[in-house]
Amino acid sequence: MMKPAIYFNELDDDVLQCMLCPNKCVIKPGQVGICKARKNIKGMMYSLNYGELTSIAMDPIEKKPLYHYYPGSEILSVGSWGCNLQCDFCQNWEISKQRPKTINRVIPDQLIEIAKSRESFGLAFTYNEPTVFFEFILDTARNAIREGIEIVLVTNGYIEEEPLGLLVQSVNAMNIDLKGWNSELYRKLGGEKKYVMKTIEKALEAGIHVELTTLVIPGENDSTEDMAEEVRWISSLSPDVPLHITRYYPAYKYDKPATPLETLTRLWEIAREQLNYVYLGNIPATNESNTYCPSCGALLIERSGYSIEVKNLDEEGRCSKCGKEIPVIL
Template sequence: MSGNERIENLKEAFFYKKLDDEKVQCELCPNYCVISSEKTGVCKVRKNIDGKLYSINYGEVSSIALDPIEKKPLFHFYPGSSIISVGTWGCNFRCSFCQNWEISQQRPLYLKRLTPSDLVLIAQEYIHEGNIGIAYTYSEPLVWYEFVYESSKLAKERGLKNVLVTNGYINEEPLSKLLPYIDAMNIDLKAFNNDFYQKVCGGRYEDILRTIELSVNSKVHVEVTTLIVPNGNDNLNELDEEFKVLSSISPDIPLHLSRYHPAYKYNKPQTSIDTLLKAFDLAKKYLNYVYLGNVWNEQYESTYCPKCGSLVIIRRGYDVKIANLDEEGRCKVCNNQILRKS
């Protein structure tokens, strides 16, 4: 099979440089993979073919569904709405507790192929069912960069919202190129401990903090998720530092503290509720909006006004009721702005 025949359905990658006739260096994320001919980087989806780097998962869809926006999770972005959620395969992390390892760590057997136009048309077809746009999720969307960039740009032109559910591990230049087309992000901040990050996931927390800060400063709606893993990232002193730093970026960043369950290579017992409650109380000292995930408790999933304490959004799982918010997203009791209107 000739080189042209092999690559006719692929997309040349953005953000890489040739090192010599055999090797290229990917510059999409801080892994900076040096990739030899016919090899891929850590993400498994960016491949050196004949001295050029290609996105081999371009247009390849592993999952697509209409989801509640709260499932991303996004609690302060069009609450109660739905969004077309779409994912591919591959990831630039290798989290040992990954819940979606079948698509993050390997190429699944069954994939659907879509163009950006196809995806946008699907999203438009579901507007009458409450769909607000497209969420790039399930696997890591940043390693699907070329497809996400082109799809989000087209979706923006059609009046649709774009959401990233991501580990946030991306370099500043590609992030800055993408952000004008992104409306909201849920970013995983997996720990405030680089030993845990590097051994269990890959990467460093400072790189994720930079993504959070750049995105917030670019007026993208950002929510953060930290999965609390027993004897991994649950040290309260480290968590205190995390919450303090997030607050310094913005005390209004909604934080989701999620309960870990055994998955993939991790068989540690699930996180205790006591640990989650201690982390919750600690986070509330710094941040206005803190939620517990994977516990299905209305008290810790609902939204309260940080100024007057009024219950403003009631959540029972994915059942959402707006209780004390006006049409501009302000608390009806004290007029405090809860939701930013975009």
């Protein structure tokens, strides 16, 4: 189910340059870009994965992870295939690095009807990189918003400013993967950190609910200095942006041992010096996954795995103990 792509430039001899993400792949006729999901067919750019789903499930919203966005709810989550970064530690490499043999095809209105039939308040585009699913997400989101269905993106944030500006008009929440403050790591992945930073800034400016995730990989992005710089920058945008510091496990081409828990705790402590809401993920349930009032310390949301209990929050999202307004959507 091919769909003409929106963002590309025409060069000489039917060569095209994709303008969707900062890779700006120059693609000759018959070839695909880095993401493998966009192809030059006789001088016209097509999305190869339009309407192609590899995964569909009702997930806890906390799995995205989004901790301040309808806590305790479930959302219909879907993924396609392809990715525009080259992470050798990818935990979903079966769908990010290739087109799987098993594909379910849908059109936007069908997916919206599935969400309604499962009584899901929204649609989350996740599992692989949503950026390379751009045209389908755009078509679906525009229709879904009219039906009162909210749109969530779980993304690496590696997208050009113009398509991002079009997309955010119909997006309600994003978890953006900030892979750390180490520019060398981003270069290894075939990207540049500055573009992800710009996506975070633009999403916040657009009024989207934004949470960030940093997967901590031993020897790559686990230095205390880098974390201090990362959270200093996040705090300059808003100290209320939730940050999820998550544990790496061996996957795909990486066989390094899992991140030591003491490393995660140390980075959590550093992040808490400048940010009000910092969480540890991919680990057994601990107090570091709960939400506390930054003013009075009251327990606001208690989490044990995906068992969620909202405690000292009133209906308007204020701490019932001290009245502080908490950035949470209930």
